[in-house]
Amino acid sequence: MGYFSSPEEVDKYIGEMFRQASDHPQVGPKMRAANVVMKVVYQDPDCEMTVRFADPMETIFGPTAAEPDITLSMPADIADRFWRGKYNLAVGLARSEVKAKGPVNKILKLVPLTKPLFPVYRDLIAQKDAEA
């Protein structure tokens, strides 16, 4: 089995990280100013999440009518590795493990904002890791 035991866990950890991102001193203001809607489709467990990078920032777990500008697709395990800082997105795109559609310039702008969130994610999963 993969790292996340259920779709709800994807929301509990990755979704929660995005919710906390809005108040992150370094990247929160940039994310709220990005004016982009990003949908991520995860596999194993299959689920989807939509993040509205706007003010207020909003993270919606599950289907929504919000039209995404950017859509990413990846196995949930790869998302976990990415947020731990252990997965190279460019290599993943070359291997088609991660797929992306939407304006490339908007994607390039969002990626650097993710790094300061790695510690937020690691804090969120610390207890789950300790129990594993």
Add this chain to the structure above:
Amino acid sequence: MSDLAATMQAAVFYGPHDVRVEEVPTPDEIGPDEVLLRVERSAICGTDLHPYEGHMELEEGVILGHEFLGTVVETGEAVGQVSAGDVATCACAVSCGACYFCRRGEPGRCAGIRMFGMGMALGDLGGAQSEYVVVPYADRNLRKLPSDATDSQLDSLLLAGDIITTGYEAVKKAFRPGDVVAVVGAGPVGLCAVMSAAVLGASAVVAVDTVPERLKIAESLGATAVTPKEAEDAIADLTGWRGADVVVDAAGHPDALTAIAGYVRMGGTVSIPSVYLQDSLELPWGNFWLKGVNFTMGVTHFNNSMDEVIALIRSGRLDPGRIISHRMPLSQADEAYRLFAAREATKVILDPRS
């Protein structure tokens, strides 16, 4: 790699106009297809100015630099084209060689394109404004340089992984011998396009910029050098009012693209190596459409054109090293960035060994 010092000097990005030279960990691990290179010459490129000027998002802590040459220190077990002690230069944007785009001979569109010193969005590679750099997919992206290359050839070969190949390809892909070429922006890339156009067989080259020192260099390379105000008339005069066959946009400013509509001939080509990251632009579309203009743009296919450029440098027909205006120790990188961004320096080379 155990005999290397644990730390090295590097130029680290902290935000717009904030580049600091710091001690950082020396890379201590390479993959099977990777090479560790000791950097001997490293340039500052106009592309570095995008994050430096705050026009491109880049995370804090990234080691900058992507235009370099150096000596191979160690190779992964799958590397066959270079060995320890070889001097080599490298494509600034490395391609994987295996994806759909690479298989079609379009490495500039590689699905996993990675660029040194440009952060996570471009593959999380440490930059080469540092003492050591790790080169991935090394057999494909590194070029071993002849051991008898002179010091001045090395200055030119250093630029083969980036600006000279960019200027050369920008002209070549749109070009027939005898064409009139206009180059807008006489920065390093534009000057490289000017000298490439001459080598490829242009009948005339016009260079457009506002910086007098840069126009002077363009003139010394055989171009008619003009300001944006004079450009449209100068090009009309040279072409019997027809317009330039090829216009290279090496300025990277929407004003340049707008002006280019008046420079290019009916059916001509606008070749755009300069980087645009805006969501949208307002352009004189009716003029472009009625003229039937062709557009070509994007990241250079370094792997396709580097060997041609290296051969032309070796034979003495291309000499891009002559545009180098400043040589500074890596320890003065912050001042070097300031000079280049203010266009007080045409091209700066940093020496990591000092």
